[in-house]
Amino acid sequence: MKVAFIDRDGVLIFEPQDDFQVDSLEKYRILPDVIDGLKELIDQGYKLVMVTNQNGIGTDSFPEEDFLLVQNKLLEDLRNEGIEFEKVFVCPHFAEDGCACRKPKTGMVDEFLKEIDLDKASFMIGDRDTDLQFAENIGVRGFKIETNSKFLIPRL
16 A cells, blocks of 8 residues: 655644644644645545644643644545545653654554555655654655645655
8 A cells, every 4th residue: 555644744734833733723824835735645545644642631731622624624625625544543642651642663564564565655644753764663654844834745
């Protein structure tokens, strides 16, 4: 299976640089070229998999309802454009929690990777070094784009 692993904040949607948290619809904005880029990946035979770290979902600083409001809106907007994600993986922990699922660790995708035959053309798109480390840890190429920039499809 050809998989495009894609980070969410700063890659698919605008990530505020003051608090790095998209916790309201007022902050929600799909970034330029995301819709066309995702459609092109699907046309090229890629399955889309979202892999995102979300600091403290379920805490007072980031109630789960706030996360779900934005996440469900994003998925609905993409679905309305004919774009579906094969899987969505969300790590709700803070970096200091030391969990096994926070990128660059692979805990949230380990079972998924056991269930599929990952094609060598698979890759990860992210905006942080941890996304590149995650790609290396799961054995795919990693491509880093600038946070909140135009969505770019890797030319393989």
